[in-house]
Every structure is written in C-alpha cells, then in structure tokens.
Amino acid sequence: MEKDRFDIDQLIANRLLGTISEEEGLFLDDWIEQSIENRRLFSEQKRLWNLFEIHQKVQKIDESKAYQTISNQLFTRKKINILVWIQRVAAILLLPVIAMSAFYLYFERSNHEQLTTVYNTVETPLGMRSSLMLPDGTKVWLNAGSKISYPVLFSDDCRKVSLSGEAYFEVKKDKKWPFMVSAKNMNILVSGTIFNCNAYPENDQIQTVLVEGEVSLVNSSATVNVTMRPGELATFSNNNHQVIKVKTDLQKYVAWKSGKLMFRDDKMNMVVEKLERWYNVEFEIQDSEIANYVYTATFIDESLDQVLKMLTLSAPIRYTISERNKLADQTFAKTKIKLYKKE
C-alpha cells in the first residue's frame, strides 16, 4: 500500500511536469476516479503546482513602473502651452534652414564668395511667431506675418539682413562688423545692440525702439541719419522720410516676443491691426467712432474669444463673428469679426 502511494505521488508529479507516459496516465486517471479522497489529493497537488506559477507571475509584475504610469497622469497636470507649441513648430520649421546652413558652412572655404549671395528666408505665417539664430550668432524673434532674409554667410564688410514685418534683434557684438537691417526705404545700422523694428509693408511708417546699445537710422537716399538712444522710439515716415523720436515705455513694443499682447493707450484701429496678425483673423470696424477708442490691456495666452470679451467689457462695443466661408480653391476664408458701437 505504501509502495502504491509513493508511485502515485510520482505519477502526479510526472503529470504536472509533463513527463508522464500514456500508460501511466491511464493508470493515474483510474486512480483519481476511484475515490473522492483521491480526487481531492490530486487537485490539491495541482493547485500547489499552479501556486508556484502564480508566484513567478506575480514576481514579474513591475509595480513601480505601473505606479510611474498612473502618477504621471494623476500628479502632473499637463498644461498645454501655446507658446511651447509655437516654439516646437518654429523649431521644426527651422530644421531645414539649420541643415542648409550647416551644409553651406561645411563648404565655406571653397564657396565663400557664392555663399554671401545665397539667401535664406524665414517667414512666419499670421497667428504664429518664431525665433532663429543668424550665422553670426545674432538672435532674431519674428512676429506674426513677418519675413526675414539673410545670406547663408555674411560678407566680410557688413552683416546685412532685410526685414518685412516686425522683428526683435539681439545683435551679436562686433564693432568692426556692422549689422544692418534694411526695411523698405530705411536702413538701421548697428554694432551690438538690442532693438525692435516694426516695418509691416501695409503701414507707411517704420517704428524702431532701442532696448540697449546704439543704432543709426539712415534712409535709402542717405538724406536722413538719426542716432537713437536706449528707451527711445523712432518713427520713420515713408512718405516724407522724416524721423520722429520720443521717449517711450519699451515694454509695450517688445512684449510680443515673450508671447504677450500689450496695449497702452492705443487706438482701436491699431489694436485691431495687431489682433489680426496675432490670431490670423480679419476685423471690420463698422462705426468709425470705434477706431478712435483708446485701449489699455495685456493679454498672455488668451484665446481670441477671451480677448474679444475683454474688449466689450472695457469699451461700449459689441461684435459678431462671421462663419468661415469656403472659397473657390476649397480653403476657408479667415474668421471675420465685425465691431459695432453699443447703443
């Protein structure tokens, strides 16, 4: 009897190990069917066997990794920051430019002459801003709807770029290597300075504010040559080539670079112009009186809707937003916002 039991234990073990022969298997099945007691013993042994499988499985589960997963979702609020997004887009947009620059710089020695005549152009669409670095290390922030062109390699005598729209420059210092921005009929000549230049083609004036250093404004015919000091705003008129200089609050002119939309006693027609570029929309002022309203506010990352609501709170106006119509070329027209005087 004892001998039999021992054999049965071995048979059960072999079945669990998967090494049981067909003959032994039949014998074991018979034995299991013989009594409830036998069945219970077999099932206990099988459970025990599986228990070690569970144990192995449980040890493979990585709770710290799992905790990482849920704590990421629970404890770090992901704030979708439009600026970060814009930066990313800008970075992607700039990749080809950087790649191209690197490629050309590689052939710098042999192709130096040619490179100074090959131009890169970086353009920001309406509703977006970007930043870039020029070949000499100068940093440039481009506002919405602006365009800058610069040679792949600056020539030895001058670092010359051309601008349409608005840009903020942090020019790499080099007294012997002048930096020049040409915008329409005017050139801005600097050595190492920080300044903002607003030269949108639709405006008949160019506004320059100087943050640091020194700049000279020279018109295309060299009849005007004005030197600016930090904290000054110079308005150059394209019509009569006159420059008017005033002391100003710089903040208002350079805030856009850090994603802020700032208005300080600005007339509504100018506010609207900025909003158009910032959000890529169109405004229509229905009552000419509105254009003369003066407005002061600062917006940081606000949506167009929020900005419009603020406008209606601080001035007696109301607005309607038109539906975006499909155009002949299957694209959609810009969102159009009409401003009315509130009765």
Place this chain on the structure above:
Amino acid sequence: MGVNEPKPISDRNLVESIRNSNQGVFELVFNYYYSGLVIYADHIINNTEASEDIVQSVFMKLWETRETIEIHSIRSYFMQCVKNRCIDHFRSLQVKQRFDIRIPEADQLVIEEDLWTKNELSELLERAVGDLPPRCREIFWMSRYENLKIAEIAEKLDISKRTVETQISKALKILRIKLVDYLSLLILYFFS
C-alpha cells in the same frame, strides 16, 4: 499568518491619509496591493495586459474620488472594484466582437475568493520551500523558478532524470502537507 493577520497600520488610518491627499501612503497601498490585484483580474479575464490597465484605473479612480470615498476594508474595496471592471471588460468584449461571450455572474465570482498580495505569497512560499531538504529544494527551485526542464536539471547536477523526478515528487508531497491549510484559501487562483 496569512490573510487575516492584522496589519500594523489600520485600513482606517490608510484611508484617512489618502483622503487627505497623502501621496506617500497612496503609493504604499499601491505597491502593496497592485500585483495581487493584477493576478486576481487576470484570473477572471485571462489577459494580463488588460488586467494591469484595470487595476491602474481602479487606483486612479480611488485617487480622484478620495475626498468623498467611504472604505471600510481596503482589500474588499479593491476586489469589488476590480471585479466590477472585469465584468465591464467582458461586456465591452461582447459588444466589440458581436458574439456571445459568457459573462461570469457576479455572484459566481464571489465564491471562496481571497486576495493574496505579493508579499504574503512570497513569504508563505519562500518559507515553505526553504524548509525542504537541501538537495530537494535545489532541484525544486530549478524546476519551478528557473524553468529548467528535467533533462537540463539532470545534466547540470550530473544525476539521472529519474532522480530529478523523484526529488520533485518528494518536494510536492512535503509542500502539500505543509501548505494544505492555505490551499483551500487559494481556490481563487484555480478556477480553470
């Protein structure tokens, strides 16, 4: 020993801490119960990956509703939540696949179940295996934890396959006698 042994920190204290947004306690409870709950879910739905998702979602729900939640026993709270989500999982499978999948009745799932945490299981099994005679323990370990085949063990230890089988049979017999009281509690793991 085992499931009914009182814990050094009471569930009430733990729940209170979680309710007060104590992330450390939340993590502690997570680490303690996570693996056991995954195994538990896996035995109901037979899908380890989905089980991990289910258990994670239960913990996330706990955190998100911590301020208003009423828990008397953490263990049974988790088991109930996981079970409900497993049933949801079956339902969603049914909808997705548009054919009849048998949904185990909720009542059916309640029978004789208990939850073993990783710690509890490890403690129980490692102690029992540790008490086996040395040779027997070595062979059993190679078979069950290192997943070596009989032939591989025989070759490694330079003994006959027959000897390996005999030693494993011996180990199982000793372990069954030692663990028989717990085996009935472990029924949950052996549905199949």
